[in-house]
Amino acid sequence: YQNVDLVVDIGNSRTCAILFDNGDFTKSSPLELHDFTSPVLYQVVAQDNSVKTYTVIVVVSPRIKSSAKEITAFSISNPTLSCVVNGSSITATVPYGTDITKLVSTFLVSDSAKVTINGTLQVSGKTANDFSQAVVYTVTAEDGTSKNYIVTITVAAKVLSSAKDI
Numbered sequence: 001y002q003n004v005d006l007v008v009d010i011g012n013s014r015t016c017a018i019l020f021d022n023g024d025f026t027k028s029s030p031l032e033l034h035d036f037t038s039p040v041l042y043q044v045v046a047q048d049n050s051v052k053t054y055t056v057i058v059v060v061s062p063r064i065k066s067s068a069k070e071i072t073a074f075s076i077s078n079p080t081l082s083c084v085v086n087g088s089s090i091t092a093t094v095p096y097g098t099d100i101t102k103l104v105s106t107f108l109v110s111d112s113a114k115v116t117i118n119g120t121l122q123v124s125g126k127t128a129n130d131f132s133q134a135v136v137y138t139v140t141a142e143d144g145t146s147k148n149y150i151v152t153i154t155v156a157a158k159v160l161s162s163a164k165d166i
Contacts, residue, residue: 068110069141071149075106077125083151090137090151096158100131103153112142 036058043053074083074090083092094100106125109115115122116138117129129135131153140146 065141065143066110066112067141067143067145069113069139069145069147070110071107071115071137071139072110073108074151076153077104077106083153085149088147088149090149091154092152093154093156096156098155100153100155102128103131104128105151107137109139110141114140116140 036056039055039057041053041055043051045051071085071090074085075081076083076092076094079094079098081092081094083090094103104125104127105122107115107122108124115124117135120127122129122137131151134150134152137149137151138146139149
């Protein structure tokens with residue numbers, strides 16, 4: 001009666017070590033790495049010299065792709081300000097006189113997610129956009145599903161002075 005134990009190296013899903021033993025773990029063979037991209041044949045010789053051949057085939061299950069597609073933080077630089085993320089709505093008010101036609105946003109999104117505006121890839125802290133109208137940020141998860149976020153930047157009204165002195 002023979003046991004076959006597989007030890008899988010997570011870093012390379014088709015390389016693993018096989019340990020054959022005869023029930024006595026003190027006499028186990030040392031672990032050796034083998035490439036299982038193709039079937040591997042092993043011959044086991046019993047005490048009576050009979051031989052049995054085992055074919056080992058390693059099938060790698062596909063990794064489940066992430067469906068996470070969240071914007072977890074959003075801010076604008078120049079002027080530097082944090083924006084409010086509320087569900088799929090992101091808002092902020094910039095000081096009067098701010099040119100909102102070339103603002104750069106910095107954002108954090110779910111791991112492996114990508115952000116686009118009208119199909120153009122956005123790079124956090126680098127890509128400038130025109131916020132004179134609401135902008136739709138599309139966050140696409142690793143599994144291909146997406147979620148839209150509406151970003152609205154408002155320019156504060158001009159504050160008129162009530163001072164009458166010259």
